[in-house]
Amino acid sequence: MSISRTIAIRRPLARRAALASLLILPALAFALWNQPITAQEAPVVIPAPTKAFSETGTTATAVFAGGCFWGVQGVFQHVKGVTRAVSGYSGGAAETATYELTGSGTTGHAEAVEVTYDPSVVSYGELLQIYFSVAHNPTQLNYQGPDRGTQYRSTIFPVTPEQGEYAEAYIAELDAADLFEGPIVTTIEPFQAFYAAEQYHQDFLTLNPTWPYIVVHDLPKIAALKAIFPDAYRDEPVLVGAL
Structure with missing residues (x-):
């Protein structure tokens, strides 16, 4: 995460007071959910994979990294068929899987999101299409928008060999x-x-x-999901709640 995001979390009250004159009105922020707004990680309309991904059962898991996990998690939480989307870390060791250490960019971890989904409702191929189209910009090497470092890299962590082969082909x-x-x-x-x-x-x-970072960088992704993938979009996100 960027330094500004770090400070904002560590000292939320002080940060909000310091930025009071810059905050966007809550009513405007809520209105942005339904507006065709644009972020630095602008969406791209892309075709679905040419081949279907063979899946069975009612539960499967995928792990995606694409910059700040706030926005990636938020996007997948609004996808029909996703039953859980958790922000976290992948790529490094267990003892370094913390926000502070991952933020150093030296742990091997990427900010990632574990997506649990029902293949009978949404396929792995459809999740990939959403991931590349609206969840992040896959052409930005080791950064997304204002966030810099290998912890913000665009990465797929396939949980099966088949997922890896399918993602590579796509x-x-x-x-x-x-x-x-x-x-x-x-x-x-x-x-x-x-x-x-x-x-x-x-x-x-x-x-x-209404958090400024969310308004500028992440709400546009939700708006893009709704506009580009209306059949896959749901208004009420599936929330993690208490882990």
């Missing part, structure tokens, strides 16, 4: 379609473990819709 399709302003830099890294982030990071977008 990336090749998207690069061939040449719809982005640059090559996709998303990496596919071996999944070792996912560690849930601290409680104050969970459901952050929903609980803090």
